[in-house]
Amino acid sequence: MISLGIIGTNWITEQFIKAVDETKTFELTHVYSRTLEKAQSFIADLKKQNIDMSTDLNDFFKKDFDTVYIASPNALHFSQAKLAIENNKNVIVEKPSTSNIQEFSVLEKLAQEKGLYIFEAARHIHEPIFKKIEEIVDKHRDELSGATFSYMKYSSRYDAYLAGKNPNIFTTKFSGGALYDLGVYTVYDAVVLFGQPEKVEYSAEFLSSGIDGSGSLTLKYPNFDVNIIIGKTKNSYMSSEIYFGRDTLVLDNGGDIHHLDWADDNKNVTDVPTVKSQNPMDSEAREFARIMLEKDSATYDKLLGYARIVNRVLEQARTSAGLVFEADEEK
Incomplete structure (x- = not known):
């Protein structure tokens, strides 16, 4: 080991x-x-x-x-x-x-x-359930017509913030906020499944600390848009969806995905058989170790490429919304 x-x-x-x-x-x-x-x-x-x-x-x-x-x-x-x-x-x-x-x-x-x-x-991109999503998207890529990803979860630290305290996750000093805490999952969804977007726009709801408590993000691709809704100051139970014209792949969540359904034009909803890891970090631990031990440069380069695009998209999103971190001032 x-x-x-x-x-x-x-x-x-x-x-x-x-x-x-x-x-x-x-x-x-x-x-x-x-x-x-x-x-x-x-x-x-x-x-x-x-x-x-x-x-x-x-x-x-x-x-x-x-x-x-x-x-x-x-x-x-x-x-x-x-x-x-x-x-x-x-x-x-x-x-x-x-x-x-x-x-x-x-x-x-x-x-x-x-x-x-x-x-x-x-x-989450290493879990079997996400691999199933990739398989479906690849199979129906010619019909792909957009997506909506939602990940809104009331933060356990938000009450402390409202009480006048200063939790790290709600400060620009520690590069917190909805986009960088929950939005990163949904941006990974889009980048891994659809590639690098041509344009990024983020509309943020700012807290008095200067951080984004929630917001909506649009990633523009050549033939479709991906719409993302994120938040740490409220709960949402809205499903996420990937569109293929008349048909839709339904995800129960944009970040912590547990279940998939396929809905057709006649409103028939069919369960998509898949596997959810009991510990959601098992798959990434196994994959990281395998890459290092086997010196799998091809897979490593692919993952590094995803990370590079995601971090660029996150910064582009912040810039479009006027969200500045203290770390930016140290450039």
Whole structure:
């Protein structure tokens, strides 16, 4: 197994560690946290033993492990990933991997120069259910006439924001907001299924902090549009859809996809048989490890290409809406 260090001791890191344990792809050996208490509590909850713990990032990256998984606030991804690569570590970084395309380009170039891997952890595109969507789109590509993706989920941190607190996810300092937290899933949907859009327009509903609480995004392709609805300040139970003229593929969600239906022109709705991963991070853990062990450059280049386009689209969307992150000022 590949030795793994982690940055971040939150729920998503715990889910990733459970995924690598289930798939026997990576072995957790090192943990970085700002406090020793958090690291100890995290390791205890996972029932792990003999895990090296660090509270100093430079010290952490000097340790002997192969790959780091980064799940810190968005604005910290770039500096932590850069330091990791400079210390000869492969990187798996939660989406979005950077705050802007310039940062992404720096990481991509540095990893290439060092002969290392950098993966953006867009876990849902690796799941069997998404592979089924790709199969259907490819089969009916000649009839493809657009899509609508929706991912709106009331944030567990929004009440704290309304109470006058300043959660990271609702600040421009940490590159938060609806687009960069939930919208990235739907942009990945469009990019993987349809390619790079010709034009990007984002209309955002801004909070007083200057961040987007929700919004609507349009990706223009040569023969159709993709419309995206996202939000962290409200819930939506609207399905997502991919259109093929008279027929429609219905997804129960634009980001966390659990079920597919095929609806025809006569309003007949048929269940599309597929498989949903019990742990949604199993598939990406398995794929990242396989690519590294088999040195599968073709698949790696394809995934890196997706990530490059997605990060560019996200920045184009922000620019069109006038959404500025503090990281932009450091260019």
